[in-house]
Amino acid sequence: MFIYRVRLFSLFGFKVYMDASWLLLALLIVWSLALGVFPSLVPGYRMSIYVWMGIAAAAGLLLSIVLHETAHALVARRLEMPIRDITLFIFGGVAEMEGEPTSARGELLMAAAGPVTSAALGLLLMMGSGVAMAVGGFAPAAAVLGYLGTLNWLLAIFNLIPAFPLDGGRMLRAMLWSWRKDFASATRIAAGSGQIFGLILILIGLLQFLRGAVLNGVWLFLIGLFLRGAASLANQEMLTRKILGGEPVSRFMTPNPISVPPDLSIQNLVDDYIYRHHHGSFPVTRDGRLVGCIGTADITMLDRSDWSRRTVAEQMRRCGEDEITTPDTDALQAMAKMSRTKPSRLFVTDGDRLVGVLSLRDLVEFLRVKLELERPRHVQEPGLMLVGPAAR
Ligand SMILES: [Zn+2]
Numbered sequence: 001m002f003i004y005r006v007r008l009f010s011l012f013g014f015k016v017y018m019d020a021s022w023l024l025l026a027l028l029i030v031w032s033l034a035l036g037v038f039p040s041l042v043p044g045y046r047m048s049i050y051v052w053m054g055i056a057a058a059a060g061l062l063l064s065i066v067l068h069e070t071a072h073a074l075v076a077r078r079l080e081m082p083i084r085d086i087t088l089f090i091f092g093g094v095a096e097m098e099g100e101p102t103s104a105r106g107e108l109l110m111a112a113a114g115p116v117t118s119a120a121l122g123l124l125l126m127m128g129s130g131v132a133m134a135v136g137g138f139a140p141a142a143a144v145l146g147y148l149g150t151l152n153w154l155l156a157i158f159n160l161i162p163a164f165p166l167d168g169g170r171m172l173r174a175m176l177w178s179w180r181k182d183f184a185s186a187t188r189i190a191a192g193s194g195q196i197f198g199l200i201l202i203l204i205g206l207l208q209f210l211r212g213a214v215l216n217g218v219w220l221f222l223i224g225l226f227l228r229g230a231a232s233l234a235n236q237e238m239l240t241r242k243i244l245g246g247e248p249v250s251r252f253m254t255p256n257p258i259s260v261p262p263d264l265s266i267q268n269l270v271d272d273y274i275y276r277h278h279h280g281s282f283p284v285t286r287d288g289r290l291v292g293c294i295g296t297a298d299i300t301m302l303d304r305s306d307w308s309r310r311t312v313a314e315q316m317r318r319c320g321e322d323e324i325t326t327p328d329t330d331a332l333q334a335m336a337k338m339s340r341t342k343p344s345r346l347f348v349t350d351g352d353r354l355v356g357v358l359s360l361r362d363l364v365e366f367l368r369v370k371l372e373l374e375r376p377r378h379v380q381e382p383g384l385m386l387v388g389p390a391a392r
Contacts, residue, residue: 005087014073014086014095016066021090028215029061030054033147042143053144060148064121065093068155071117072110072167079106091226092155104178111170115156122152163197164190165230187238194231198224241332243370244363249334250327252363253348253356259285262292262313266299269312281323283347283354284316290347290354292316293323324349325358335363 005017034047034054065088072095073083084096101107126149132142162172164187173190177183201224209217260273260282273282274296281295294316302310325334325346334346338360348356 008088011066011070011086012074014070014083017085017087018062019087019089022062022088025090026058026062029058032215033057037147038140038143041147042139045140049140053140056144057147057151060144061151062088064118064148064152064155067121068114068118068159069093069095071113075110075113076106079103079110081106081110091223101174104174107177108171108174111167111174114167115159118152118156118159122149122156125149125152161197162190162193163227163231164194165227165234166194166197169194169231184238184242188235191231191235191238194234195228198226198228198231200224201227240335240367243367244332244335245330247331248328249325249331249346249348249358250356252331252366253327253358254362255356257283257347257354257357259283259290259354260294260312262286262311262316264312265308266302266310266312266315267307269294270299270307279345283319283357284312285354288354289352290319290324290349293319293347319347323347326350327355331358331363334358335360338363 004020006020008016008018010016030051031054034050038050038053039045066086069086073086076083076095076097079102081097081101086093086095101110125145129142129145129149132138132145159166160168160171162168164170164173169190172193173186176186176189180186201220203224205217205219205221205224207217208220211217258273258277260269262284269282273279281293281297283290284292284294292313294312298315298317299307302315322337323346325337325348327348327350338344338346344361345357345359347354348358
């Protein structure tokens with residue numbers, strides 16, 4: 001999702017990052033404020049004043065978003081839902097949570113904290129703008145504060161729209177979850193509303209674009225796309241979690257995997273294993289015990305003429321933590337490990353014995369089949385429904 005993140009600072013122990021894409025947002029804001037909004041709000045100043053006002057407003061927006069996200073993160077930490085860090089990117093900010101919320105109440109409080117903070121901040125900024133106005137002579141400052149105040153209110157209102165992954169969508173999910181006691185169906189409904197809202201934004205964006213408001217149109221279109229993507233991802237993640245969570249690796253692994261004896265020559269390893277089975281790395285076993293791992297990376301430094309003289313035992317290495325797992329590890333954790341460090345399979349060991357291999361492809365295939373079988377009945381093929389009356 002991010003292009004290139006730079007660490008800005010830490011706030012309450014949370015690391016705040018800025019993605020390169022945020023700079024684009026900042027430029028757009030400075031540009032449109034300095035050329036359009038501020039000259040019409042407070043006319044009669046030099047261009048350089050308007051540019052500085054634009055820069056101040058962009059910096060203020062950055063801080064506003066950071067405070068909004070920090071409010072989420074503080075409540076989450078209080079409720080023991082760990083937050084990794086905060087990132088500003090082109091569509092605002094995200095506080096990335098590790099795993100799913102632990103309770104409906106927790107998610108409701110965490111989600112509400114952001115809009116509440118933005119609304120309170122908006123009120124403060126508007127009051128500040130009023131004071132600057134009343135004292136007199138601070139018209140540019142009053143305009144910037146007033147603008148930021150309005151922006152914070154818009155931030156609060158937009159985020160309260162009940163469309164997942166917006167805060168309002170999270171609140172909707174939390175309420176459905178506590179009412180119907182079913183996290184999965186609550187996620188499905190909230191994510192569904194996120195998809196619909198995303199589509200509405202896309203359509204409004206297209207309309208704006210056609211009516212000549214090019215920038216607004218493109219902007220809404222992109223936000224709509226982003227929301228739709230995030231909503232469907234949330235739904236998929238939830239389904240994966242539901243299917244794999246609590247299931248041990250032993251349920252999905254292939255037992256008796258192909259392993260390499262230590263005294264095999266590298267030439268035979270290449271000819272009979274790597275070229276035949278198309279795996280990048282193999283477990284090395286002696287009497288069923290895992291003694292090491294060997295892969296293409298371990299033999300590239302060898303001269304080809306040495307392949308027949310060298311043995312696997314000489315070139316193998318200790319298997320890395322990210323290459324192995326155990327039969328009773330949660331399958332979801334194993335899948336997370338594979339998607340994090342990118343090996344396509346994990347060797348399953350019980351003590352020092354190699355008992356199986358778990359491949360990402362098998363897990364994904366299992367998920368696909370399971371989802372297909374568990375599809376709600378009303379979307380079944382029409383052909384299947386015709387079988388009913390005929391069979392009777
Ligand atoms: Zn929020």
